[in-house]
Amino acid sequence: MAHMDEELISPRPAAPPPDGVTRPGPDGTDSRPSGGARGGLLVVALVIAALNLRPTVTSLGPLLKEVRAGLGMSGAVAGLLTSVPALCFAAFGLAAPRLSRRWGPAGVVCAGMAATAAGLALRPFLGGVPGFLALSALALAGIAVGNVLMPVVVKRWFPDRIGPMTGLYTMAVAAGTSLAAATTVPLTGALGGGWRLGLLAWAALAVLAVLPWAVITVRDRRNRAATPAPGAAEGTSRTRITRSPTAWALTAFFGLQATSAYIAMGWLPAIFRDAGVPAATAGVLLAVTMLMGVPLSFLLPRLAARLAHQGVLAVALAVCGLAGYAGLWLAPAGGAWAWVILLGLSNCAFSLALTMIGMRARTGAGVVRLSAFAQSVGYLLAMPGPLLVGWLNETTGGWDVPIALMAALMVPQAVAGVLAGRDRVVEDEI
Template identity: 60%
Template sequence: MSNNEAVRPHCAEPPADRTRPALGRRHLAAAALVLAALNLRPAVTSVGPVLEEMRAALGMSATVAGLLTSLPALCFALVGFAAPRLARRHGADGVIAIGALVMTVGLATRAFAPDAPAFVALSAVALAGIALTNVLLPVVVKQRFPDRVGAMTGLYSMALNVGASTAAAVTVPLARGFGGDWRAGLGAWAVLAAVAVPAWFLLARRRAAVAPGVDVPVPATGGSAPDAGVRVGRNATAWALAVFFGLQAGAAYVIIGWLPQMFRDAGLSAETAGLLFAVTSLLGVPLSFALSAVAGRLRNQSGLAAVLAVCGLAGYAGLWAAPATGAWLWAVLLGLSNCAFPLVLTMIGMRGRDGATVTRLSAFAQSTGYLLSMPVPILVGTLYQHSGGWRAPLTLMAALMLLQLVAGLVAGRDRRIG
C-alpha cells in the first residue's frame, strides 16, 4: 500500500470537523445580513412622517425637501461606484463594517443639525455608509450562499422592509415620547445602526478561505474572484437592469419622501399618514421573501416585473382621483409596486455568473440606476411647489412607471453576464 493510500483514512475526518465552523460562519453571515438590512432605510423613511415639523424648524423649502429626498440616490450612486474597488482591497465584509460605523455616526449627529444645510450634509454621511452596504450585500449573498441566492436575498429584503416600516410608523410616537421633539425621533435610529457594527467586524475577521464544498471561499483580498474583465457597461441586460433599478428607486424615494405629505394634504392626520406609509413597507415584509424565492426559481422574471408595474399605475391613478377616500387601497397597491426592489436585487444576483461579475453588475446597476433616479424626487417637489397640488407630480410618476414596465420586461429575460 502506498503512502498516499495509507493516509486517506486519517484525512476523512477533517472536512467533517470543519463543517461546524463553516456553518457558524454561514449563521453569522445570515445574522449580519439581517442586521445590515434593517438599517438600510430608517435614515430615509424616518424623515417623511416628521417632514413638516422639520421643514418649519430648519427653514427648509419644498425644493430643498425634494433635494433631500434625492440625496439617497446621489450618495448611493457616487459611493456605490467605489464599492467594488474597496471590496477588492479590504473585503466586502470589512467595507460593510466600516459603512455601518459611518452610518451610525451620521444618524447620531444629524439629529443635532442647526439648519437645513447641516442636516443635508450629515444625512449624506449616513447615506454614504448605507451606499456601501447597498452594493455589497448582493455580493455577500452570491459568495456565501450561491445555492440560495433567491431565498437569502428575500431574507434581507424582508428585513429591509421591517426596518423601513418600523421607522415610518414609530418615529412620530418616539418624538412624542420625548416631548414632541422630532430630533429625538430621528436620532433614535442611530442605536439600531450601532447594533449592526460588531457583527460585520467579526465577520470581516473570519473571512479567511475555507475548504471547498463546506462553505464558499472568501479570499482575504476582497471576496470576489479575480477581475475577469467583463464590461457590464456594454451589455444590454446590464443596462436594462440599471434602468429598471433607477426607475423603481425613483418611485420608491418619491413614496418615502412625499407619500405621507400627500395623505396629509388630503386631510389625514400626521399619525394616520405615517401608518399609511408604514403599510407600503409592511407589505414588503412577507412579499419580499416570497417574491425573491419565487423569482430565484424562475428562468424569466419579466412577468413579475410587469405585475408590479401595473400595481404602481393603479396606485398613482387612485391618488390622483381620490387620495383620501381610497387611501388604504392606494397604500397597498404602492406597497406591492415597491416590491420591485427585492425583485431587481434577485435578478442582479442571478444574471452574473460568478461573484466577481455580480460585484461589478451590482455596482453598475445600482450606481447608474441611482444616478438616473436622482431627478425624480426633485421634479416631484418642484411640480408640487409650482402647481400647488399632486396631480401633475402623479401624472409624471405614472409615465415613469410605464417606462419601468418596459425595462422590467427586458431585464427579466433569461440572460447571463460573464
C-alpha cells in the same frame, strides 16, 4: 464611467484539495458553504445590516419640522436634504467594488455600518446645518456600500439560496424602513421630546450591526492573509459592464422602480390630504404602502428564483402600479385603502430588482460590478422624479398630470423588467 476589473471568482465552493485543507477563494473570502453556527452568524449579520439601510432617511422625515427649527435650516436646504440620499447612494456606491476587492465585502460592510453609526450618533449635536448635512452624508455613505454589497454577500455565501436569502434581507430593509417611519415620533416622546435624542436612538441599531460583521471580518482577514497572491492563472477582464445590454436593462428597471418609490414616499400623503383625507389617516396610508413590502419582499425573491424568466413578475407589479395610479386619479379618497395596497405591491419591484442582480451574473466579482452599476446609475435616474412631480403639481395646480406621469412610468419599467428578466448573465455579454 470608470471601469471596474472583473476577477474570476467562482460563487460555488470548490472540491476540497488533496491535503484536506479548505482554503479561501482568490478574493480572500471564505467560499465554503455556510452552515451551523457560522451560517447563523452570517444570517444574523445580514438581517441586522439590512435593518439599517433606511432608518437614516425615514427617521428624519417625521422630525424634519423640529430639526429645521432647532438648526435654523432654510426651506431650500431642507429640500436639498431630501435629495441627498439618492445622490450619496449613487456616488458612494460606485466605490464599493474597488473597496471590496481591497478589503473584502465583509470588511467593507462592517466599515459601512460603523460609518452609519458614527454619522447618526454625531449629526444631531455637531456643526449646525453644515455639520448635520456632512454627517448625514457620512451615514448615507455607509449605507451606499451596504446597498451594493448585500447582493454580493448573498451570492458569495449563499449561492444555492439566492432567492430565500434575498427575500430575507429585502424584508428586513422594508421592516427597517417602516419601523423608523412609524416609531421615531413615539420614541422621541419617550426619550423626553427632544429631536436630537430621537435621531440619536437609531445609532444604537447601527452599532449593533457592527458587532457580527466585525467577527466575520476578522475571520475573512485571516483567510485573505493565508491566500497566495493572485497570479496569471486567476486572470482578469478589462471589459466594461456598460457593454452588457442586460446590465443596462437592469439599471433602467432599478432606476424606474426607485423613482416610483421616492415619489410615493414624498408625495403620496400630500395627494391624499389634498383630496380631503385627514393628515393622520394620510400618514397611516403611507405606512400601509411601506408595510406591504415586509411579507412580500420575503416571498417574491423565492418565487423569482424558481422562474426561468422574471419578466412576468415585473409586468404583474407594473400592472398593480397602473391600477393604483388609475384609482388615485379617479377617486383618491373613496378607494384610498385599495390604492395604497396596489401601490405597495408595485413597490415590491425593489426586491425583484435585487434578486435579478444576484441572478444576472455568474461570478461574485460580476455581481459586485453589476450591483454597483445598476444601483448607482439607477439612483441617479431616480433623483429628478420627485422634483418633477412637485413642479408639475405647483405648475398645474393639481395632481392629475403628476399622477398621469407616475402611471406612464410603469410602462417603461415593465419593458425594462422583461429585458432584465431574461435568463442570461452579463459575463457572457461583455
